[in-house]
Amino acid sequence: MNPITLLGLAAAFCTTVSFLPQAIKTIRTRDTSGISLSMYGLFTFGTLLWLLFGLFTSNIPVTAANGVTLIFALIILVYKIKYH
Template identity: 50%
Template sequence: MFFTVVSYIAAFLTTASFVPQAVKTIRTKDTASISLGMYVMFTGGVMLWMAYGIATGQPAIVISNFITTILAVVILCYKIAGVRAEK
């Protein structure tokens, strides 16, 4: 029970820490300072964590990484669109 509570607290904190920056990036659509390579790896890593959570039946990991995946994919799409527009 203790570790379940810890996992939900950790999931909340890590996801919540990402949300303000994601919201700012989505509002402004400014991705100039974001590395495309880093964001592709980050998004892939978050998706793999979500898959791990599903495979191991850990809802805290699934929920937090699902939310982060949605935000990361939106930002990644903005970044890719911005890179294409620069060409």
């Protein structure tokens, strides 16, 4: 695998998995006062668009990464709305 493809995969992995610790912290603490509702609203919508983009272009990495990120972002968004 060429180094640049590896760089892209590492970037996708980091930006996708990074939302997991935030989802865990939000579930555990329900401390959402410092979290921006407009960020997670817009980010979740954008991630949904990326998922559709991945599906329409049959791009498996984009589809998989954004499918996972969408789950984490939705969890954080729902907790923010519920425990604002």
